[in-house]
Amino acid sequence: MLTEEPIRTRFAPSPTGMFHVGSARSALFNWALARQQDEGRFVLRIEDTDAARNKPEWTEGIIQALAWLGISASDPHFEGPYFQSDYAGKHRESAEQLYKQGRAYYCDCTREQVQARRDNPNLGYDGFCRDRGLEPGPGRALRFRVPEGGPTVVDDAIRGRVEFDHASIEDFVIARADGSPLFALANVADDIEMQITHVVRGEEHLSNTPKQQLLWEALGHTPPGWAHLPVIVNEKRQKLSKRRDKVALESYQQEGYLPEAMVNYLMLLGWAPGDDREIMPWAEMEPLFRVSDVNSSSAFFDEKKLRAFNGEYIRGLSVEEFVRRCRPWLDPEVAPWSEENYDEDIFRAVAPLAQSRVAVLGEIVLNVDFLFLDQPVFDEASWTKAMKPGVGAEMLSATLKRFADPELAWEAEELKSALEEVGQARGLKLGKAQAPVRVAVTGRTVGLPLFESLEVLGRDRTRHRIDAALARLNA
RNA sequence: GCCCCCAUCGUCUAGUGGCCUAGGACGCCGCCCUUUCAAGGCGGUAACGCCGGUUCGAAUCCGGUUGGGGGUACCA
Numbered sequence: 025m026l027t028e029e030p031i032r033t034r035f036a037p038s039p040t041g042m043f044h045v046g047s048a049r050s051a052l053f054n055w056a057l058a059r060q061q062d063e064g065r066f067v068l069r070i071e072d073t074d075a076a077r078n079k080p081e082w083t084e085g086i087i088q089a090l091a092w093l094g095i096s097a098s099d100p101h102f103e104g105p106y107f108q109s110d111y112a113g114k115h116r117e118s119a120e121q122l123y124k125q126g127r128a129y130y131c132d133c134t135r136e137q138v139q140a141r142r143d144n145p146n147l148g149y150d151g152f153c154r155d156r157g158l159e160p161g162p163g164r165a166l167r168f169r170v171p172e173g174g175p176t177v178v179d180d181a182i183r184g185r186v187e188f189d190h191a192s193i194e195d196f197v198i199a200r201a202d203g204s205p206l207f208a209l210a211n212v213a214d215d216i217e218m219q220i221t222h223v224v225r226g227e228e229h230l231s232n233t234p235k236q237q238l239l240w241e242a243l244g245h246t247p248p249g250w251a252h253l254p255v256i257v258n259e260k261r262q263k264l265s266k267r268r269d270k271v272a273l274e275s276y277q278q279e280g281y282l283p284e285a286m287v288n289y290l291m292l293l294g295w296a297p298g299d300d301r302e303i304m305p306w307a308e309m310e311p312l313f314r315v316s317d318v319n320s321s322s323a324f325f326d327e328k329k330l331r332a333f334n335g336e337y338i339r340g341l342s343v344e345e346f347v348r349r350c351r352p353w354l355d356p357e358v359a360p361w362s363e364e365n366y367d368e369d370i371f372r373a374v375a376p377l378a379q380s381r382v383a384v385l386g387e388i389v390l391n392v393d394f395l396f397l398d399q400p401v402f403d404e405a406s407w408t409k410a411m412k413p414g415v416g417a418e419m420l421s422a423t424l425k426r427f428a429d430p431e432l433a434w435e436a437e438e439l440k441s442a443l444e445e446v447g448q449a450r451g452l453k454l455g456k457a458q459a460p461v462r463v464a465v466t467g468r469t470v471g472l473p474l475f476e477s478l479e480v481l482g483r484d485r486t487r488h489r490i491d492a493a494l495a496r497l498n499a
Numbered sequence: 500g501c502c503c504c505c506a507u508c509g510u511c512u513a514g515u516g517g518c519c520u521a522g523g524a525c526g527c528c529g530c531c532c533u534u535u536c537a538a539g540g541c542g543g544u545a546a547c548g549c550c551g552g553u554u555c556g557a558a559u560c561c562g563g564u565u566g567g568g569g570g571u572a573c574c575a
Contacts, residue, residue, distance in 0.1 A: 038575050071575060135573080147501075148571075165573050183504070192502050200573040207575045231503060231570040254505080254568095261567060289511090292524090296512055300523040319512080321505050322568060329511065329525040339538075380538040440534065458534050470536040 030063035032221045035090075036108075036211070038071040039082030042272040043089035045325060046226060046256045046264055049290040051095055053253065054224050056291075056313040058101045066095070067218050068104035073112075073210060083107075089273050092283050094306060111214055115205035118213040118243060119166055119198055127242045128198060130158035131167045148194040166199035168239065176234040181251040181316045188234035196235055208232060212239040215248065224251040224315055227322075228263070251315045254294050254322045264325060276330075280353060280385025285334040293323040303336055335383040346379050347372050350388045359389055361396035370395055373480050377472045391472060395481060400467030400489065402496075410463040415452070417497050419460040422446045424490045427483065434483045436475040443475075464493030 033054040037047055058066035068090070070083050083105065087097055096102060122128035131153035133141075138149050149167070158164055170193045178186045198209040205213070215223065230252045240247040255263045264271045276286060287306050295318045297304055341349065347368070354371060356363040371392060378391045394400045410416060426432070426442050440454075447457025462474050465486060471477070478486050 036575090040575090073575080131573095167573095186503070188502075194571095197573050202573085204573090206573070211575085226569095227504070228569055234503095252504085257568075259510090263569070292511065294511090296523095298513080300513075302511085302524050319505095323512090324510055326510050326525070332525055335538085377537095381536070383537095443534080454534050462535065468535090472536085474534055 029221055030065070031057055031061050032065045032067060032103075032219055033058045033224060034067040034069055034215065034218065034220045036069040036071050036214075036225075037086055039079065039086060041079070041082050041085070042266065042274060043086060044264070044266065044271045045273055045276070045290065046271070048089070048093055048273050048286070049256065049293055050225055050253060051090060052093060052287060052290055053295075053313065053315065053318070054222075055095050055101075056310045057222060057224065057315060059099075059310055060313070064101055065103045066101050067106065067220065068097075068102065069106045069108060069214060069218065070104075071108045071207075071211070073108050073204075073207075085274075092273070092277060093287055094283065106214075106218065108210060108214060111210070111217060112204075114217055115210045115213050116199075116203065118209060118216075119203075119205050122168065122198065122239075122242055123160070123166060125242070126169070128166050128168050129154060129156075129195075130160055130164040131195075131197075132158060132161075132164045147192070149196075151195050154195065163201050165197045165201045167195040168198050168235070168242070170195050170235075170238065176237055178230075178233045178237060178250055180230070180233075181249060182254075182318050182320055183230075183252060186230070186233075193234060193238075198239070208235055209239060212236050212243070216240065216243060216245050220248050222249045222251065222315075224253065227252045227255050251318070253318060254320055256293060256325050257322045259324065261322065261324070263322075269325075270327075278386070280382075280387065281330065281334050282337045282349070282385070285330065285337040288337075289330045289333050293325070294319045303333065331383045338382060338385070339380055341379070343372075343376050343379065347375050350375070350385055353386050353388055354392075359396070360393060360401075365396045365398070367396070370480060374472055374477065377476055381472070390468075394466040394471075394477075399492070400465060402463070402467045403469075406463050406467070406469040410459040410469055411493075411497055415450075415456070416460045417494065418450060419446065419452070419457060420464060420490050420494050420497070422449070423461055424487060424494065427487055427490070434479060436473075436479045439475040439478050460493075461490065465489045 035047075035051045035054050037043075055066050058064040068086075070086065072083070087105065091097065097105075119128065123130075133149070133152055138152075141150060141152060153167070154169065160166075170190050172190065175187045175189045176193075178188065180186055196208060197206055199205045233250055233252070237247045258264055258269045266272070270276075273286070277283075284305065288302075288304060288309075291306075291309050291313070292302060295313065296302075297309060297312050298317075338346065350371070353359065354366065354368075356366050359366070374392060374395070378388060381391055382388050423443060423446050426446050427439075432438060432442055443457055443461065444454050447454055450457070458474050459469060462471065463469060465474075465478065465481065466472075
């Protein structure tokens, strides 16, 4: 391994329109390694060769997602983005070189012929064209000539020595009949061109590795250090798939997961800092990360734990920062209230009360909507529960009367004592007594501390809502 | 089928031959606090897949087995 040379890691996503959480973890691990050395580099290469599914805007999405994670394109350790499609010439040269060296040969077998002919059902291509000396031509693909004897040994930083017998590796295609190189070749040619020293990627690539290592050697270069990260799985222990699982980083972002919580959680999928700490900022984790310390078994993406981390990070924010981070969800453009009704100062007044009550930022809306809506949104289950006959109407009308008293200072502590008295007169503890008022004013049985909320809402609006609830009760 | 990887509480993990009657975190349960709900505090539940070795001694080393997973394209 080129430990003397500065580390050059790479992150090589194909632009498919969404950023997978597994990719995010790979990127983070690669980023940490690159940042540990002054001259370390993290190379971003967009593998856009599959023109069929590939749009320019996806690339922008990748860069934004990386930036969200703290992997900034303006950081001196960041290099790229490079586009695989720009290196097509280089790929063809590599294919040519391999052919001239006799390390690859042309093959005109169709898929059907390969299928029909194979004597060993356990192997794919049988090497039919190996020695036919075919020249390049239409309908002829280029295959790599896998050496006859011995194994290829992959030295993996996470898994150790992994042996692949050459007998189990078929002569794989490296360039299509139309001359265009395949992933296996393009990927290696690019890594060589970009002087990548360490390939840290998902375990699903482990089976490709002996082929790629063979290619590196055939092309005259020392293979990089390999590290294959365990796959991230769902509750059924299958690799996270975009069809059935929630894998898009953007979806977590939209729900209100903080990047620092996501980064922290992702780093812990397969790796641990060592002591008994789990909540640890990136700046502390980065220098501690060792790829050889990464676990080799698959890891379940546990959103419950992510949520817990996120709540922890939210509570750690200053109030002002919390307010700032909530803005995207409070914006009247997307929130259920109108521009005229929204007032950030009002939100700021209750923000400290809300901060410990949300695990993801998106939940902020249901916590404060009653402040900015003309009418609260009544949760029917809450209504039924709080407005029990004999309690609901009683409490509401008595409270309405009590709150009309101009002597009553409109301040949380005063309001609390007032309601306590109203409740006591009816043999109700505060817990029970406050319920109808809470539902009348906020629409729900759970929420922010009531009296602070009332104070912010104001006497008139509070009384109006209690009155309206009374009407609703009698309707 | 074949190739390859993996195996500690439900989950993420610590653990690299004795410090382990296996530690932490999430979850779950209980108690406390309490104007609801959270948050917070305290306590609890729960694991070395199985069988053989090696060794004075094994969660840690070796073999097998079982069970998971990944890969098997002229996709990336």
